[in-house]
Amino acid sequence: MMEKLSMGAYGGYVWSCYAIALLVVVVNEWRARRRQRVEYRDAEVLVKAIEEKR
Amino acid sequence: MWTFFHKLASPPHFYRLARALTPWFSVPGYLLIAYGTFAGLFLAPPDYQQGDAYRIIYVHVPAAYLSMMAYMVMAIAGGIGLVWRMKLAHAVAASAAPIGASFTFLALLTGSVWGRPMWGTWWEWGDPRLMSELILLFLYFGYMALRSAIDDTAKADKASAVLAVVGAVNVPVIHYSVEWWSSLHQGPTLVREGGPAMDTAMLYPLLAMILGFTLVFASLLLRRVRAEVLHRERRTRWVREMVLSPDGKL
Amino acid sequence: MSAPEYTGPGLLAGLAGMIHRDLLLVWKRPGDALNPLFFFAMVCTLFPLATGPSVEQLAFAGPGVLWVAALLATLLSLNNLFLGDFDDGSLEQLLLSPQPLAILALGKSVAHWLTSGLPLVILSPLLAMAYRMPVDTIGVLMVTLALGTISLSLLGSVGAALTVGLHRGTALLSLLALPLAMPVLIFGARTVSLAAAGDVYSMGVFALGAYAVATVSLAPFATAAALRISNE
Numbered sequence: 001m002m003e004k005l006s007m008g009a010y011g012g013y014v015w016s017c018y019a020i021a022l023l024v025v026v027v028n029e030w031r032a033r034r035r036q037r038v039e040y041r042d043a044e045v046l047v048k049a050i051e052e053k054r
Numbered sequence: 055m056w057t058f059f060h061k062l063a064s065p066p067h068f069y070r071l072a073r074a075l076t077p078w079f080s081v082p083g084y085l086l087i088a089y090g091t092f093a094g095l096f097l098a099p100p101d102y103q104q105g106d107a108y109r110i111i112y113v114h115v116p117a118a119y120l121s122m123m124a125y126m127v128m129a130i131a132g133g134i135g136l137v138w139r140m141k142l143a144h145a146v147a148a149s150a151a152p153i154g155a156s157f158t159f160l161a162l163l164t165g166s167v168w169g170r171p172m173w174g175t176w177w178e179w180g181d182p183r184l185m186s187e188l189i190l191l192f193l194y195f196g197y198m199a200l201r202s203a204i205d206d207t208a209k210a211d212k213a214s215a216v217l218a219v220v221g222a223v224n225v226p227v228i229h230y231s232v233e234w235w236s237s238l239h240q241g242p243t244l245v246r247e248g249g250p251a252m253d254t255a256m257l258y259p260l261l262a263m264i265l266g267f268t269l270v271f272a273s274l275l276l277r278r279v280r281a282e283v284l285h286r287e288r289r290t291r292w293v294r295e296m297v298l299s300p301d302g303k304l
Numbered sequence: 305m306s307a308p309e310y311t312g313p314g315l316l317a318g319l320a321g322m323i324h325r326d327l328l329l330v331w332k333r334p335g336d337a338l339n340p341l342f343f344f345a346m347v348c349t350l351f352p353l354a355t356g357p358s359v360e361q362l363a364f365a366g367p368g369v370l371w372v373a374a375l376l377a378t379l380l381s382l383n384n385l386f387l388g389d390f391d392d393g394s395l396e397q398l399l400l401s402p403q404p405l406a407i408l409a410l411g412k413s414v415a416h417w418l419t420s421g422l423p424l425v426i427l428s429p430l431l432a433m434a435y436r437m438p439v440d441t442i443g444v445l446m447v448t449l450a451l452g453t454i455s456l457s458l459l460g461s462v463g464a465a466l467t468v469g470l471h472r473g474t475a476l477l478s479l480l481a482l483p484l485a486m487p488v489l490i491f492g493a494r495t496v497s498l499a500a501a502g503d504v505y506s507m508g509v510f511a512l513g514a515y516a517v518a519t520v521s522l523a524p525f526a527t528a529a530a531l532r533i534s535n536e
Contacts, residue, residue: 010107013171017164018091021113024160025087028153028274035281040297043288047297136529192483199479203470212533213466217480220462220526224484227515231487234507235494 086266124154322411
């Protein structure tokens with residue numbers, strides 16, 4: 001098992017690459033969803049304000 | 055059939071379609087990535103030259119491939135926006151940029167880490183792929199910098215579209231020139247030019263990763279385009295109706 | 305009812321007129337052209353100051369240093385390509401001209417090269433000798449610099465058109481133009497290095513020539529589009 005994980009002395013390099021890749025994907029998802037939430041909230045605020053004026 | 059494309063150009067239709075489609079891209083995409091990761095790390099046999107270090111290929115190649123594809127999406131969408139004056143196309147271009155830049159960064163990082171055990175250095179000026187990726191990163195930065203420097207959205211759209219098209223035309227030139235440059239230096243290359251001569255046990259995880267990452271990219275793009283469209287169209291009636299109605303939002 | 309016939313200057317006359325006007329402007333303000341030239345010379349002086357006057361080092365690094373300096377000097381001069389016209393309103397007049405904007409853009413780039421690229425080419429032998437580069441490479445240096453600066457002038461005009469009038473446009477122009485300029489730098493500098501080493505270098509020259517032809521024929525259209533976008 002350990003030898004599978006250690007990847008013949010290259011373990012550090014290989015696992016860190018996969019970790020960075022995971023990080024990049026996670027950050028992309030997080031930022032995209034955050035942008036969605038922010039824009040939706042802004043749109044809500046704007047629409048409520050317009051509705052109030054009526 | 056033509057009406058389908060016409061409707062696609064309308065923001066509210068696209069928004070609804072994108073919202074419906076997103077999980078159809080992201081779920082298969084992540085499943086493929088999960089399989090590819092597992093198979094690439096544990097099922098594929100070690101390389102006779104590079105041992106287990108070659109397994110970095112399973113993240114490096116998809117990242118590099120996507121970095122190029124995202125740029126093409128950006129340039130083509132920008133071109134469509136310029137020629138046919140489609141606001142939606144510009145929204146797609148703007149959304150593709152940060153995703154593409156992050157994958158370019160990933161390609162550079164994984165390429166550098168791969169290089170360390172292979173060549174002994176963290177950065178090898180002689181590798182044509184690394185150099186091309188670096189220049190591509192600069193192209194992305196220029197694009198995003200230009201967009202943020204122009205306040206008016208329509209102007210920013212058009213200006214960055216021109217930049218993206220000019221950059222896209224130059225990408226093959228850049229590749230060719232960097233390859234010529236590194237061939238003079240006889241520098242080592244990262245990916246063995248063997249290509250499809252790879253053992254199938256090594257190839258399938260790679261294909262799965264490439265396809266999986268592409269689907270995930272598409273889902274990320276759809277998400278960002280939705281946010282972008284929401285921002286640009288926030289004063290329109292369809293957005294107002296969508297926000298006020300109690301059904302599914304976002 | 306047919307449109308009135310155009311009786312003004314033709315395409316070639318328009319091109320020549322644009323070039324003539326810009327050359328005249330530079331003639332009145334030589335500083336615009338001389339500053340980048342001095343910059344070129346000074347950057348070439350920085351390198352030996354920084355790394356010491358060892359002759360082998362200088363001769364070896366010469367092509368690269370001269371080329372990078374030429375690139376930076378061209379970038380500097382590109383900032384002013386449309387700035388003067390933008391500031392005094394003549395850019396808008398150019399946009400309204402019956403001449404095709406691409407022709408006018410080409411004219412401006414030609415005038416720009418004549419006042420920035422060509423002087424660099426003329427000055428380069430002096431600096432090449434200062435760098436103890438072999439005398440028979442000076443010809444290759446001048447040819448590559450000539451072709452390369454043509455490409456840079458044209459490619460850079462697109463960037464200049466996109467960033468004219470923008471806040472912090474200068475830094476932005478560098479960010480936009482430099483990645484596009486890298487192939488030119490690669491071919492230019494390495495070709496001269498190959499010539500210095502006695503290797504075959506013709507491919508680099510052909511590549512530069514092809515790139516120059518491509519930019520001359522295509523860039524003016526992109527520049528024209530960019531000018532319209534920046535000034536609407």
